[in-house]
Amino acid sequence: VLSFAELFRLPAETTMREVMRTSPAVLASEDQEKVASIALHFGLNSVPVVDNGRHLLGVVPAKALLHILRHEHVEDIQRLAGIRRETNIARRALDTPPMRRARDRLPWLIVGLIGSMLATFVMSRFEAALNEKLALAFFVPGLVYLADAIGTQTEAVAVRGISLSHIGITRLLAGELRTGLIIGLVLGGLTFPAVWLVFGEARLALAVASSLFVAGGLATTIGLVLPWLLTKFKRDPAFGSGPLATVIQDVLTLLTYFAIVSLMYGPGA
Amino acid sequence: VLSFAELFRLPAETTMREVMRTSPAVLASEDQEKVASIALHFGLNSVPVVDNGRHLLGVVPAKALLHILRHEHVEDIQRLAGIRRETNIARRALDTPPMRRARDRLPWLIVGLIGSMLATFVMSRFEAALNEKLALAFFVPGLVYLADAIGTQTEAVAVRGISLSHIGITRLLAGELRTGLIIGLVLGGLTFPAVWLVFGEARLALAVASSLFVAGGLATTIGLVLPWLLTKFKRDPAFGSGPLATVIQDVLTLLTYFAIVSLMYGPGA
Incomplete structure (x- = not known):
């Protein structure tokens, strides 16, 4: 040329x-x-x-390349959020009839609903611990939310980064795991004195803080492994990463939390 | 030309x-x-x-335009997830040292941590209802997760769509609200028989299902209003939409759930 x-x-x-x-x-x-x-x-x-x-x-030509990039942009964001209609341009997605919009969004939400049932099941398995100490339930929405937020950040980076990076998955994982644990350490470090102060119980504060620490490491790991697996199987790494990874994180965060609680309060709780 | x-x-x-x-x-x-x-x-x-x-x-030239679009793509996804380093290209984000990665991600997570404390506070306010009926706590992670997933879908559409659409905010809101309620109706409709069957209590099933219905409408509304407000104040609509909108949704979902529970079980519960 x-x-x-x-x-x-x-x-x-x-x-x-x-x-x-x-x-x-x-x-x-x-x-x-x-x-x-x-x-x-x-x-x-x-x-x-x-x-x-x-x-x-x-x-x-350049104008076609520009359209491709804009299309990929919109597609990536919509796939990350679990919206099916990939061909939709962003402007149209707010113009289509609500019934059709709901149809495009429901498939991944129904996958999420099944995951939610699993989360409900996990909670119900710890009925004894919750009955013993109801305050344990107070931290559930916050823990689940923070694990999701940490995992979403990793997915946002991983969804483009994995295919562009020349680093092996093991080294990528080690880096993200460390990042997640540092984040968990900071958030746990802020949570520990706050919970201790308000609830007046160091053991409860330690259980919540250490759950955050472990959840941080878990969230970044899953946020990286799921897009990586999708790439391995020749699927778009953005595809359903959002809703699917999030519900897996939720369930694992709950299991971590209750495992740590059982450890600290003895098997009876 | x-x-x-x-x-x-x-x-x-x-x-x-x-x-x-x-x-x-x-x-x-x-x-x-x-x-x-x-x-x-x-x-x-x-x-x-x-x-x-x-x-x-x-x-x-075209090649500069292509780089601009790719940059905007990466920036949008990272901002949606609440990652600060906007200039980072996707590839680098997986190469930087974990300590620096954690620093880039922590600011929005600390905002989220404050929101989590609010969620914990809301949960603790309903101690009496939870003590009366512990099963109410089992549905908290699932409800919060689904509201987040629904809201994230709206944000994914809104973040580009608002600036491109020529429709007024009132009509956009009406459309998204209806979409959210349809989604809530379907998810609630699937949840109702499942909860009834497993927990053997129609009232509990109705409380969870109707919370999902209301949460659907709330989630799409917040998912649209927050990016719209950011656009109004001349900020990038993607900026922190993710972590901030999600924690607002969490708290509102909890309030909705417990309001419906109080309504169904009487003010005593």
Whole structure:
């Protein structure tokens, strides 16, 4: 390829063979997101399309590349949130009739509903502990919320980062696990004195704070592993990462919390 | 403007004045996201930059526009998740040291921690009802999770949709409220027989199901209003929408649930 600016700057006697640079090109069957990534990576204004024998079939112009990137942007966010209609442009999603909007959003929510039933089941298994000490229930929504928030941050980074990063999953996991534990340590460190002060019980404060610490590490791990698994199975890592990862985090956070409580209050509680 | 293809196709005697089309152009002070939107909207490969007297200063080339869109993509997702480092490219976010990653993510999480304390406070206010009927606590994580998931879907749509849509906020709200209520109706409709069957109590099942119905409407409303308010105050609608809207939804969902419980079980419970 050669830009027009370069073409005009050449001496008249130059032949094309001397000045052409070989360019990255894509097959007609290539995924559109890949085409846009190639343009970004090589700093191209447009991407040549070739057949198997590298004969030029045409060019993907800049305006098409711009539309692809905007489309991927909207698609990523909607998939992360578990909305089905991927072809919808952002503007339309607020124009479609409510009934249709509900239909696009319900499939992942129903998966979430099944997860919620599991969370309810886990809670009911700890009826004895809750009966013994009702205050334990007070921290459930907060713990579940914070684990979700921590996990969502990891997913937001992982959903694009995994395919772009050249680091192996083990090292990525080690990094995110450490990040989650640092976050858990800070949040737990802030929670411990607050709970102790308000509820006047160091053991309860320690149970909540250490649950936050463990939940931090769990949340970042799941937030990374789920998109990674989806990539492994050739699915878009954004696909359902949000609702699915969140409900898994919820259930694991509850199990962690009650395990720590059992440990601290003895098996009776 | 005129493309090279058009230029070459013209008869030799044509003057430029006859064939030039006026083009949308931007001032040098324009926001880069706006520039990319103009290119997308008018189907341009590059965008001319002019001064106040409409003298051409230069052109934003396609490859710069592509980088702007990719940057906005990553920025939107990270802001939605409440990650501070906006300039970070996705790849780097998995390469930075864990300590720095934790620092970038903690500010919004600490806002969330304060919200969690509020959720704990709300739960503790309903100690009497929970003491009377512990099973009420079992549904807390599930309800909170589902309200979050519904709200996140609305935010995902709203964060780009609000600025692109030409519909007034009242009509947008009416549409999203209806969507949320339909979703709540379906999820509540599925929950009612399940809870009735497992816990053998129609009143408990009705309390949980109707909380889901109301929470659906609340979640979509907050998921739309918060990004809209941020747009009003000239902030990026993605900014902290995630963690902030979620914790507001959590607290309102808890209040709704316990209000409905009080209504059904009498003020004593």
